[in-house]
Amino acid sequence: MLDSTVTIAGETQSxxxxxxxxVELLRQLWAQYGPLMFHQSGGCCDGSxxxxxxxGDFITSDRDxxxxxxxxxxPGAPQPIDFWMSAEQFEYWxxxxxxxxxxxxxxxxxxxEAPEGVxxxxxxxxxxxxxxxx
Amino acid sequence: xxxxxAPGTPDAKVxxxxxxxxxxxxxxxxxxxxxxFEDISPVNGxxxxxxxxxxxxxxxxxxxxxxxxxxxxxxTSTTERAAVLMRxxxxxxxxxxxxxxxxxxxNGKPIREPLNADLPLAADHFRYFxxxxxxxEGSFAEMDGDMTAYHYHEPLGVVGQIIPWxxxxxxxxxxxxxxxxxxxxxxxxxxxxxxxxxxxxIELIGDILPPGVVNIVNGFGVEAGKxxxxxxxxRKIAFTGETTTGRLILQYASANIIPSTVxxxxxxxxLFFADVADRQDxxxxxxxEGFTLFAFNQGEVCTCPSRxxxxxxxxxxxxxxxxxxxxxxVQGNPLDTDTQVGAQASNDQLEKIxxxxxxxxxxxAKLLLGGERNDLGGDLTDGYYVTPTIFEGHNKMxxxxxxxxxxxxxxxxxxxxxxxxSIANDTLYGLGAxxxxxxxxxxxxxxxxxxxxxxxxxxxxxxxxxxAFGGYKSSGIGRENNRLALDHYQQTKNLLVxxxxxxxxxx
Numbered sequence: 168m169l170d171s172t173v174t175i176a177g178e179t180q181s182x183x184x185x186x187x188x189x190v191e192l193l194r195q196l197w198a199q200y201g202p203l204m205f206h207q208s209g210g211c212c213d214g215s216x217x218x219x220x221x222x223g224d225f226i227t228s229d230r231d232x233x234x235x236x237x238x239x240x241x242p243g244a245p246q247p248i249d250f251w252m253s254a255e256q257f258e259y260w261x262x263x264x265x266x267x268x269x270x271x272x273x274x275x276x277x278x279x280e281a282p283e284g285v286x287x288x289x290x291x292x293x294x295x296x297x298x299x300x301x
Numbered sequence: 302x303x304x305x306x307a308p309g310t311p312d313a314k315v316x317x318x319x320x321x322x323x324x325x326x327x328x329x330x331x332x333x334x335x336x337x338f339e340d341i342s343p344v345n346g347x348x349x350x351x352x353x354x355x356x357x358x359x360x361x362x363x364x365x366x367x368x369x370x371x372x373x374x375x376x377t378s379t380t381e382r383a384a385v386l387m388r389x390x391x392x393x394x395x396x397x398x399x400x401x402x403x404x405x406x407x408n409g410k411p412i413r414e415p416l417n418a419d420l421p422l423a424a425d426h427f428r429y430f431x432x433x434x435x436x437x438e439g440s441f442a443e444m445d446g447d448m449t450a451y452h453y454h455e456p457l458g459v460v461g462q463i464i465p466w467x468x469x470x471x472x473x474x475x476x477x478x479x480x481x482x483x484x485x486x487x488x489x490x491x492x493x494x495x496x497x498x499x500x501x502x503i504e505l506i507g508d509i510l511p512p513g514v515v516n517i518v519n520g521f522g523v524e525a526g527k528x529x530x531x532x533x534x535x536r537k538i539a540f541t542g543e544t545t546t547g548r549l550i551l552q553y554a555s556a557n558i559i560p561s562t563v564x565x566x567x568x569x570x571x572l573f574f575a576d577v578a579d580r581q582d583x584x585x586x587x588x589x590e591g592f593t594l595f596a597f598n599q600g601e602v603c604t605c606p607s608r609x610x611x612x613x614x615x616x617x618x619x620x621x622x623x624x625x626x627x628x629x630x631v632q633g634n635p636l637d638t639d640t641q642v643g644a645q646a647s648n649d650q651l652e653k654i655x656x657x658x659x660x661x662x663x664x665x666a667k668l669l670l671g672g673e674r675n676d677l678g679g680d681l682t683d684g685y686y687v688t689p690t691i692f693e694g695h696n697k698m699x700x701x702x703x704x705x706x707x708x709x710x711x712x713x714x715x716x717x718x719x720x721x722x723s724i725a726n727d728t729l730y731g732l733g734a735x736x737x738x739x740x741x742x743x744x745x746x747x748x749x750x751x752x753x754x755x756x757x758x759x760x761x762x763x764x765x766x767x768x769a770f771g772g773y774k775s776s777g778i779g780r781e782n783n784r785l786a787l788d789h790y791q792q793t794k795n796l797l798v799x800x801x802x803x804x805x806x807x808x
Contacts, residue, residue: 206545210730210775211566211603212465212492214543215653215703225549253544255729255775259702263660272649273341274466274493276546277522277530281493282338282354286649291660291699300665300695 168266171235171250180295183235183250186268189287193219193239196279197246205267206231207252207260207289208276217250217267217287218278225251232257234265262297266290305402305412305636307680308342308349314402320351321500323359323519326366327512333358338521340497343409343644344635346683352496355520357528363488363516364534367459370513371486375456379434382482386431389506390424396505397421400498404470405635407498409644409685410598412636415470422764423474426782429766433784434482447801453794456484457536460790461529463550464499465541466492466646467601467706473499476539477515479786488516488535490526494647522546533557537790540564541603543704544775562779562789564603564772566704567732570725571595571606571761572715572747574738578615584759588737591761592623595710596630596642596689601650603776604733606761608701609712610724616714620693624670627689632675642708644684651685654707657700658690666694666711696724704730718743722750731773735761754780 169190170181185193197203202222208214218225227233231251240246250267252260272286280286306312320337322329332353339348353359374382393400401415410419440452462476469491480487491499496519503517518525530538531553538561540550547563554561577588595606611619635643645651651674658672671690676682690709692700701711715721725734731753738744738759748756754771757763764770769783779789 208543208545209566210543210547210704211564212467212542212601212706213546214566214706215657216543218545218549220549225545226552256544259697259729260699263664263699270649270652272652273338273647274521275649276542277527277549279523282521282524288649288652288656290656291663293663300697 169237169239171237174233174235181235182264182294184264184266185237185239186266188269189267190239192269192280192283192285193248194246197239200279202246203248203279205248205250207250207256207265209253209256213275215289216275216278217289218276219280219287220277221279227251230254262294263291264294302637302639304634304638305398307636308402308406314398315406315501317350317403317497321497321519322353323355323363324500324503324507324515324517325359325363326369326516327507327510330362332356333362338493340407341647342406343646343685344406345680346648346685349406350497352519355490355518355525359518359520360488360525360528360532363518364459364532366513366516367486367488368534370511371456371458374486374511374514375458375484377484379437382484383431383435385509386427386478386482388509390427390431392505392509393420393424393427393502400470400502402636403498403501405643407495408466408469408646409635411640411643413638413640414598416638419468419471422766423471426474426478426766430478430482430787433787437784437787444797448797448799451796451798453796454483454787455792455794457790457792458485459535460485460487460537460539461532461535462487462489463526463530463538463540463542464489464491466494467598467603469495469498470502472541475781479781480790481514483787483790485790486514488518488529490518490520490529493519493521531556535559537561539789547777560789563777564732564779564781565775565777566603567730567753567772567776568608568702568704568728569604569606569733569735569753570608570610570728570751571735572721572725572737573609573611573615573619574721574740574743575612575614576739577737578619579739584739587759589622589626591735591737592710593626593630594761596627596708597762599643599645599687600708601646601706602762604755604762605704605706606733606735607705607710608696609710610715610721611712612721613714613716620712624691627670627691630689632686632688633677634681642689644686645707646685648685650706651687654687654705654709657703657705657707657709661692661694661698661700661711664694664698664700666692666698666700669693671708696727702728718747722747725751729775732776733757
């Protein structure tokens, strides 16, 4: 398990993590596509899935939140991967911690892992800071 | 009841080819890179055909064919194009069972759905747009006594379309019919989860269309979808899918300054007002079915009524009855006409649904029914079956906010009208909604106050051609299923004509 750095101002706990199998897959995809990024999707069909793109392929804006950065490289050769989500979606997701896992599967929008016959999948748990719903 | 023979066995209505190539320029064309991927049936989790794995080279070949065909096709009379669309509809009807078995095997849906909904709707959709294009007229306006502005509809030219996997044939037809009626040539990419049934259809209708008017390239999003969506050689890109890919497609469209219509899903509220339970009659029964429709097509519908909001005075009774109703839903072999709930379309979809059931429990939602994978045993043991699942919880939970695309409904209660509308609108999305009330005034107001493109009032999940379908808010841009869709595939040409001999007098 690899925890992301904390990137949201004022926060102290990591919000996203990579399962070991995801780290391995991302290193392989990095070799193929170069620097990478995640943007968490919502909505139809392949929604609710973390989409992995070549860094910069997807243009983020002020209306996106960077939940964390993964470092899958080494001190001499850093390989940082940002994990993004739209701000409006984050309002509904912020009470949950996300772990990017890999499952067998087919297709996920334009995400780069799909041709490998696998796809990234989010597993969730409550953040320690989560408050009960009332 | 009828149990259709599984493809690959004697008496099967459809015989799949072992391998499918791209459909380009009116013929089968092998992928440039020579690669194929397996199409897996969710019915039994086993591969049944190989499908061409398209890349940018194949997209270019398809665009070449489309550009070659587009000028002549765009000049055909609306009479000719309407006749083509009508013939396609006839072929779909004449091959109903064959196409239904193919669709069920590719997607996992219970066969009563393609037999009675997907395919009849697809045929009717072609007929609707055949009629709409015949009835469409340009316009003119007199600017003054000597000048008239004439407005003509012209096709865009070559357009790209990316199709989802939940209704592989019907969703393709929703996009194909208006684009063809308007006179465009098309490059279409089906979903990689369900690439074959649309190829079975094109095999049947291919000779009705001039070569190159419809081209189908299969493959993965990053390898085939991206070169299509980002190509400077298309004049429009249409997409149905999720928000992140939708944004990416809009970004590609902005780079080429072309229009894009995107349908991006929802988290549709289904509101049951207290008067629904005033009597135990046919209407109450209809409303109960309206609740249970969350399990229709295994919940793999952009407008799945996945949030049931029940007014407090009838909450316990209505929900109790709905649980009993849902328990009676028959899950089984999708090829059996008695089956009501089939298989999820893919393994990753199954995994995602289970992950949502997990987080729902962690968020404190109460599991009232289902909540697990269903092993149907025998040949179906490796298929992707999830039992219809009912959760009770709070609208701020992710269970209530994210489209699960599975047979999972999240239920909560509301106090009064304002509370109900407030909860209904507390979502990023605005595609569909349901309103149930015996009071026409309440039903009307709720229908108008809910921010969604389609509000079913005292019914749900009807999709007749003619009723406009599309999203508010993050659910997308554009309308399908109505003649409005023609606008998304047409340019406006204005001829501004002077009938005066006199000069302006400026120079």
